[in-house]
Amino acid sequence: MSGPNGMLYGGDEIGALVFDPGHHSLRVGYAQEDTPKADIPAVIGVGPSTHIPDAEEKVPDGNITQSGNELRHYIDVTEIHVPRPGMEIQTYMKDGQVDNWDLFEKMLDYCYAKVIRSPSEHHPALFTEAVWTTRPAREKLAELLFEKYQAPAFFLVKNAVLAAFANGKSTALVVDAGASQTSAVPVIDGYAIVSAAVRSPLGGDHLAAQAKNMLNNMHIQMLPLYSIQSKEVIRERERARYTLKTLPAGLTQSWQQYMLKKQYEDFYHCVAQVSESSYDERTAASVPGVHYEFPGGYHQDFGPERFKLTECLFEQNLGAPHLVCSAAAACDADARPALWGAVVACGGLANLAGWLERVGRELAARAPSSHRLKTHAAPSPPERRFAAWLGGSILASIGSFQQMWISSQEYDEGGKGQLERKCP
Amino acid sequence: MADILDILDIEQPGTTEVTRDSILHGDKMKKKYVTAKAVRRPEGMHREVFALLYNDNKDLPPLLPTDTGKAYKQTKAKLGMRKARKWVWAPFTNPARKDNAVFYHWKRKSDETKEYPFAQFNKQVSIPSYSESEYNQYLKSEDWSQAETDHLMDLCQRFDLRFIVIHDRWDRAAFRDRSVEDLKERYYNICGILSKVKTNPWSNTVTMVNGEKRVYHYDAEHERKRKEQLRRLFDRTQEQIDEEQMLLAELKKIEARKRERERKTQDLQKLISRADSGNGLPTCQSAVQTEGISTPSAVSSSIARRHDRKLHKKKLASQQRPIRAVETVTVEWSGIKFPETRGAGVWLRSQRMKLPPGVGQRKTKAIEQELRLMNIDIAPTPSEAICKHFNELRSDLALALDLKNALTSCEFELQALRHQYEALNPGKTLTIPPSICNTSGDGDVKPLSEIIDVVGSPGALNNTI
Ligand SMILES: Nc1ncnc2c1ncn2[C@@H]1O[C@H](COP(=O)(O)OP(=O)(O)OP(=O)(O)O)[C@@H](O)[C@H]1O
Ligand SMILES: [Mg+2]
Numbered sequence: 001m002s003g004p005n006g007m008l009y010g011g012d013e014i015g016a017l018v019f020d021p022g023h024h025s026l027r028v029g030y031a032q033e034d035t036p037k038a039d040i041p042a043v044i045g046v047g048p049s050t051h052i053p054d055a056e057e058k059v060p061d062g063n064i065t066q067s068g069n070e071l072r073h074y075i076d077v078t079e080i081h082v083p084r085p086g087m088e089i090q091t092y093m094k095d096g097q098v099d100n101w102d103l104f105e106k107m108l109d110y111c112y113a114k115v116i117r118s119p120s121e122h123h124p125a126l127f128t129e130a131v132w133t134t135r136p137a138r139e140k141l142a143e144l145l146f147e148k149y150q151a152p153a154f155f156l157v158k159n160a161v162l163a164a165f166a167n168g169k170s171t172a173l174v175v176d177a178g179a180s181q182t183s184a185v186p187v188i189d190g191y192a193i194v195s196a197a198v199r200s201p202l203g204g205d206h207l208a209a210q211a212k213n214m215l216n217n218m219h220i221q222m223l224p225l226y227s228i229q230s231k232e233v234i235r236e237r238e239r240a241r242y243t244l245k246t247l248p249a250g251l252t253q254s255w256q257q258y259m260l261k262k263q264y265e266d267f268y269h270c271v272a273q274v275s276e277s278s279y280d281e282r283t284a285a286s287v288p289g290v291h292y293e294f295p296g297g298y299h300q301d302f303g304p305e306r307f308k309l310t311e312c313l314f315e316q317n318l319g320a321p322h323l324v325c326s327a328a329a330a331c332d333a334d335a336r337p338a339l340w341g342a343v344v345a346c347g348g349l350a351n352l353a354g355w356l357e358r359v360g361r362e363l364a365a366r367a368p369s370s371h372r373l374k375t376h377a378a379p380s381p382p383e384r385r386f387a388a389w390l391g392g393s394i395l396a397s398i399g400s401f402q403q404m405w406i407s408s409q410e411y412d413e414g415g416k417g418q419l420e421r422k423c424p
Numbered sequence: 425m426a427d428i429l430d431i432l433d434i435e436q437p438g439t440t441e442v443t444r445d446s447i448l449h450g451d452k453m454k455k456k457y458v459t460a461k462a463v464r465r466p467e468g469m470h471r472e473v474f475a476l477l478y479n480d481n482k483d484l485p486p487l488l489p490t491d492t493g494k495a496y497k498q499t500k501a502k503l504g505m506r507k508a509r510k511w512v513w514a515p516f517t518n519p520a521r522k523d524n525a526v527f528y529h530w531k532r533k534s535d536e537t538k539e540y541p542f543a544q545f546n547k548q549v550s551i552p553s554y555s556e557s558e559y560n561q562y563l564k565s566e567d568w569s570q571a572e573t574d575h576l577m578d579l580c581q582r583f584d585l586r587f588i589v590i591h592d593r594w595d596r597a598a599f600r601d602r603s604v605e606d607l608k609e610r611y612y613n614i615c616g617i618l619s620k621v622k623t624n625p626w627s628n629t630v631t632m633v634n635g636e637k638r639v640y641h642y643d644a645e646h647e648r649k650r651k652e653q654l655r656r657l658f659d660r661t662q663e664q665i666d667e668e669q670m671l672l673a674e675l676k677k678i679e680a681r682k683r684e685r686e687r688k689t690q691d692l693q694k695l696i697s698r699a700d701s702g703n704g705l706p707t708c709q710s711a712v713q714t715e716g717i718s719t720p721s722a723v724s725s726s727i728a729r730r731h732d733r734k735l736h737k738k739k740l741a742s743q744q745r746p747i748r749a750v751e752t753v754t755v756e757w758s759g760i761k762f763p764e765t766r767g768a769g770v771w772l773r774s775q776r777m778k779l780p781p782g783v784g785q786r787k788t789k790a791i792e793q794e795l796r797l798m799n800i801d802i803a804p805t806p807s808e809a810i811c812k813h814f815n816e817l818r819s820d821l822a823l824a825l826d827l828k829n830a831l832t833s834c835e836f837e838l839q840a841l842r843h844q845y846e847a848l849n850p851g852k853t854l855t856i857p858p859s860i861c862n863t864s865g866d867g868d869v870k871p872l873s874e875i876i877d878v879v880g881s882p883g884a885l886n887n888t889i
Contacts, residue, residue, distance in 0.1 A: 013529060014528060015528060152527070191583065332588045368660065399540075399545075402540075403546055409523045
């Protein structure tokens with residue numbers, strides 16, 4: 001904090017936790033660290049508690065929380081990815097914000113018990129939120145943290161602001177390509193300009209759906225990985241030869257779909273690439289293909305399809321470049337030069353090969369010529385995906401931030417009404 | 425222990441006590457080898473060959489090169505010299521908070537509890553306040569209700585006068601939408617009125633000049649117009665820009681043609697008049713050139729200037745044998761040449777204040793430092809006059825910096841030569857005539873332009889404009 005020569009350094013850690021809930025995953029960890037402690041899928045398996053096959057699972061385990069009405073909640077990859085009869089996959093997120101609070105509570109229980117392993121009343125909690133989070137949802141979260149978890153302090157920050165901080169900017173035009181949506185939010189002096197924020201539903205989930213479509217049209221079958229017992233080595237494009245596992249009966253539709261979506265995601269992570277400029281069959285064909293093997297053993301090279309697949313993310317009026325332009329245009333003219341000079345890209349989908357280059361190119365073509373355009377993005381993929389969490393980690397460990405928290409005393413006196421004032 | 429030492433032919437050290445030094449520099453401990461009886465080198469044998477056969481203790485020469493440096497022996501860490509100072513997870517209160525909430529952080533146990541150091545960063549802007557009666561007396565407006573005014577002042581406080589953010593968070597459900605300029609106008613209006621009727625001025629809108637209050641006046645109309653122009657400039661599409669460029673080019677062509685035509689008519693008239701008057705004197709009409717309409721570039725070219733000068737400074741020509749080569753120092757410098765407008769058509773005046781890319785990082789930093797010393801804003805509002813003077817000032821500063829550097833290097837050379845002279849002629853001293861000495865402490869420093877002929881200096885030009 002303060003050095004031997006009386007210098008005051010910026011950091012002062014008070015044991016705060018940072019939570020960054022998203023549609024794809026929840027990031028949670030200690031402030032001042034450079035990566036979250038855990039990155040938990042934002043879904044919960046809800047199944048009947050009657051089926052407990054293995055002896056060791058009977059040991060009371062935080063992963064599997066028992067609730068009164070005979071339901072069990074399965075959280076995190078190791079629990080969710082097990083085929084269990086009757087286990088439905090549910091998500092607590094909707095439209096960028098927490099929607100199902102009972103489920104979200106289960107998730108928080110798990111975080112405190114299994115990830116942090118420390119009582120919640122010891123740690124101030126900083127949450128990120130999407131720009132358009134509604135007031136009831138914000139207040140509900142504050143209520144939950146103070147009343148159920150007895151947090152000593154709580155704070156809410158817009159994730160775009162944090163992503164800007166993580167990239168060392170307080171004024172930036174943040175374009176966040178997540179799972180459920182892509183958004184562009186101007187941030188000025190650490191405040192998100194809510195009225196100028198725009199979003200479109202073209203995110204990672206959309207791309208996964210497109211990948212599924214494409215494979216269907218190519219008559220390539222995506223067998224569920226969990227159903228494969230063994231497979232034979234075959235030549236390229238040859239018919240797959242495999243044996244199937246005997247699976248427990250009564251696997252739910254939602255679980256199967258969730259598992260398949262994971263596979264489509266893996267497929268586009270490995271194969272998809274964004275072409276430098278608008279898709280062109282010939283230039284795409286000149287790039288060497290990428291080989292992919294499907295769970296059943298079938299494998300082949302993917303050539304121009306890899307580029308064609310991602311074109312859906314750059315639709316005229318919904319793609320990231322368009323969002324950036326309209327967000328900038330909605331801002332006050334005096335702020336625009338600074339915003340164009342600091343376009344910050346973050347979110348998991350920004351890791352897609354070529355995505356950043358394409359956005360940069362399209363912006364250069366569209367940005368008014370009087371502005372100097374500069375795009376920033378963290379160099380490493382995890383940093384890009386965790387940008388909002390990282391910003392929260394930085395913010396919550398700055399000495400001068402410690403006066404901003406809503407303390408439990410303040411909450412007791414002022415109630416949740418002060419949230420709008422304290423966390424703008 | 426003793427057996428091993430015996431086997432290894434090592435004499436037992438006198439003391440077996442383990443000291444810190446013996447741990448750190450154990451290898452340096454004198455290992456006394458029993459010196460073998462010196463074998464004499466047989467006559468005629470080469471020394472190298474003998475050395476291979478017999479060295480001091482009859483060891484074989486090492487097969488691998490061994491590292492005998494002390495790199496691994498020297499430890500930087502002072503082991504066990506000082507006790508580790510303890511850190512504790514201690515509670516603290518932050519005076520910047522109004523609720524006395526207690527948080528915990530790590531601190532040195534020895535550090536006495538003093539005020540939370542980060543509380544000093546808790547800065548707030550001061551926003552004027554008014555009472556109900558004050559509002560009714562002075563601040564009533566038909567356009568603004570009190571509730572709306574209160575809302576504005578509240579937002580100003582919360583967002584520290586960031587009007588763009590205030591505009592964004594404006595309660596559009598309760599009040600009608602207003603532009604950033606409307607909000608600013610109302611706010612500065614209130615500040616102005618209140619600072620007149622109330623005694624305590626607000627630092628950010630009122631400045632005292634010669635004991636007289638000066639209130640910041642916000643020119644909303646001008647701002648609206650400026651913003652509108654800015655918006656239009658930014659919202660131009662590429663087609664519009666291309667069209668504008670094309671039109672400008674066309675305009676130039678038309679003008680050229682027009683001049684050509686005029687010249688021809690004049691020639692024709694001259695001919696006619698000459699024919700009319702027989703062999704009369706030719707009229708000087710043709711000398712009057714029609715002036716073209718001034719285009720932006722024509723206007724700005726009068727501002728652009730260049731001053732590239734060279735200073736050849738002859739050093740004391742050394743008559744003695746040159747021990748130290750005295751070269752002629754050639755200093756080359758110029759001020760900053762600001763380029764003409766960037767891009768075609770309309771541009772922002774602030775563009776003109778951008779330092780050209782040729783100015784290096786170091787020079788830019790140095791100029792900024794000088795500006796700061798002079799208490800001048802690094803990016804002032806670019807009005808026509810400010811823009812001009814600011815560029816000239818920075819150009820002069822760059823020149824001054826270059827000259828200063830040249831002077832120091834000359835000074836250095838001079839002193840070096842003096843030392844050289846005194847070393848070669850012991851007992852003599854070289855008195856440097858004060859005219860070529862740097863008179864830094866002197867009262868009557870001549871202006872720069874008098875010492876060195878600064879041709880076409882911006883200052884000189886400035887006087888003529
Ligand atoms: N290396 C990668 N290449 C391509 N896509 C990736 C990569 N890594 C992650 N993604 C995609 O990014 C998405 C997750 O991004 P992110 O974690 O930012 O979303 P989120 O914040 O949880 O969701 P949202 O912002 O929609 O609430 C997923 O769709 C995932 O498939
Ligand atoms: Mg996200």
